Amino acid sequence: MSPKRIGVLTSGGDCPGLNAVLRGVYSAATELGWEVLGLRDGFEGMLVEGGDTMVLNRENTAGIMQVGGTILGTTNKGHFTSKIAGGERSMIPEEVIAKASKTCRKLDLSAIIAIGGDGSMSTALQLYRAGFPMIGVPKTIDNDLEATAMTFGFDSAVACVTDALDRLHTTAASHKRAIVVQVMGRHAGWIALWGGLAGAADIILIPEIPFSLEKVAEVVQKRDEAGFKSTMIVVAEGARTSHGQQFRKQSASGEWRLGGIGEMIAQEVEARSKKETRVCVLGHLQRGGDPTTLDRILGISFGVKAVQLAREERFGTMVSYQNYEVLDVPIAEAIHHLKKVSPDCQLVGTARALGISFGD
Numbered sequence: 001m002s003p004k005r006i007g008v009l010t011s012g013g014d015c016p017g018l019n020a021v022l023r024g025v026y027s028a029a030t031e032l033g034w035e036v037l038g039l040r041d042g043f044e045g046m047l048v049e050g051g052d053t054m055v056l057n058r059e060n061t062a063g064i065m066q067v068g069g070t071i072l073g074t075t076n077k078g079h080f081t082s083k084i085a086g087g088e089r090s091m092i093p094e095e096v097i098a099k100a101s102k103t104c105r106k107l108d109l110s111a112i113i114a115i116g117g118d119g120s121m122s123t124a125l126q127l128y129r130a131g132f133p134m135i136g137v138p139k140t141i142d143n144d145l146e147a148t149a150m151t152f153g154f155d156s157a158v159a160c161v162t163d164a165l166d167r168l169h170t171t172a173a174s175h176k177r178a179i180v181v182q183v184m185g186r187h188a189g190w191i192a193l194w195g196g197l198a199g200a201a202d203i204i205l206i207p208e209i210p211f212s213l214e215k216v217a218e219v220v221q222k223r224d225e226a227g228f229k230s231t232m233i234v235v236a237e238g239a240r241t242s243h244g245q246q247f248r249k250q251s252a253s254g255e256w257r258l259g260g261i262g263e264m265i266a267q268e269v270e271a272r273s274k275k276e277t278r279v280c281v282l283g284h285l286q287r288g289g290d291p292t293t294l295d296r297i298l299g300i301s302f303g304v305k306a307v308q309l310a311r312e313e314r315f316g317t318m319v320s321y322q323n324y325e326v327l328d329v330p331i332a333e334a335i336h337h338l339k340k341v342s343p344d345c346q347l348v349g350t351a352r353a354l355g356i357s358f359g360d
């Protein structure tokens with residue numbers, strides 16, 4: 001009898017820890033005597049005639065736990081997009097599902113482990129409902145997936161923001177400047193909040209708490225008058241002013257992406273407070289590089305758990321981290337809403353108690 005074969009894919013924006021999951025899946029499956037086929041470029045690998053695949057083996061999974069990115073490749077575009085601008089869901093076309101189904105039957109996959117964020121989990125759920133043996137593994141640096149206390153990738157992104165702030169503090173103080181640091185976070189301000197706190201920011205602006213430019217400039221000015229040399233402002237790319245204004249830029253291909261808020265705040269703060277101000281956009285630095293210790297542990301543990309779920313044929317479930325334990329939940333539970341920062345949560349309270357302003 002040929003060994004059981006499972007598929008695994010990485011989908012959506014990459015992040016540190018994806019390779020750790022792949023390593024966990026490969027090792028746990030090998031212990032069971034199973035074969036693991038990696039599908040390239042997310043769900044797209046199912047659309048290539050016969051499947052665009054790579055057999056995971058000892059050689060290509062050796063030493064990958066500690067390396068960022070994904071050896072399978074990924075995409076946040078393509079034929080399986082099930083979340084569109086604004087977060088609304090869209091249905092995957094029937095012909096795409098039929099083609100993918102043909103490939104999976106041909107490849108004889110008894111389970112498919114999909115590692116991805118909110119949009120990818122929404123795709124996994126649609127495929128599960130169409131009869132695919134899907135298991136989900138939550139991933140996103142934004143940490144905005146419901147039904148899991150944490151996703152891997154988040155800690156590494158926060159470490160990047162913290163490191164950047166540590167560096168920027170010394171140059172800001174030397175020149176007596178304000179610096180606006182723009183970080184990722186389309187709908188949720190977790191990276192800005194955690195990174196801002198750990199990196200000793202003075203002002204943190206997040207999508208969940210609308211801010212006023214007047215207030216931000218006032219805080220900068222007051223700090224200046226009180227003798228502070230510098231002021232560090234962390235802003236999530238998706239933060240909004242109290243007028244609901246968000247900042248977007250159109251790419252050369254016509255796609256609208258968040259961007260420009262840091263620049264706008266720097267200009268306004270300088271004009272209003274007369275404090276010399278600079279801006280630093282961290283962008284994809286937050287998604288690159290090696291995973292932190294926590295993200296390695298989360299990654300390999302999630303991979304092992306996904307194989308256990310496959311063994312128990314618990315399809316339609318997603319690995320979930322709760323109270324220091326790796327458990328599971330129905331994928332459907334993870335994609336109802338995005339997990340956002342509550343303006344009343346303890347961490348926001350802690351920040352306020354430290355004198356950090358949210359610009360409100």
Ligand code: F6P
Binds near residue numbers: 013117141186237258
């Ligand atoms: O969802 C993760 C994320 O990093 C967002 O915070 C960010 O807006 C987006 O991906 C950027 O995606 P892209 O790789 O398409 O620029």
